[in-house]
Amino acid sequence: AQNKISELEGKLLSEKENQAKLLQQTEELARVTEENKNMMLSFTPSLPPSPPPPQKKKKRKRPSSSGSSMATSSPADWKAVPFVCGRSANPSHSLSANVQQMLSA
Numbered sequence: 001a002q003n004k005i006s007e008l009e010g011k012l013l014s015e016k017e018n019q020a021k022l023l024q025q026t027e028e029l030a031r032v033t034e035e036n037k038n039m040m041l042s043f044t045p046s047l048p049p050s051p052p053p054p055q056k057k058k059k060r061k062r063p064s065s066s067g068s069s070m071a072t073s074s075p076a077d078w079k080a081v082p083f084v085c086g087r088s089a090n091p092s093h094s095l096s097a098n099v100q101q102m103l104s105a
Helices: 002-045 076-080 095-104
Strands: none
Touching: none
């Protein structure tokens, strides 16, 4: 039991030493990083901050004046029918998909 305790104490001591080395390396890296940052700032000419780019205004779509009735619309109004890109084995209950399928046949 004493051998096991002394072995574990040795492992604990080595872990503490490794942790101290790691902490020291971390502090060194932080210091070098800060030095590099300061050097880069000293070599870079200071420019006035550029103004942010203007934001684009979103255009709102106006509803069509023909209404939502598909049965009375002319063939020119079929642009309002959404495009269906996939095929499904299940039957469709979407009116616009069924109308598009009828038109493409």
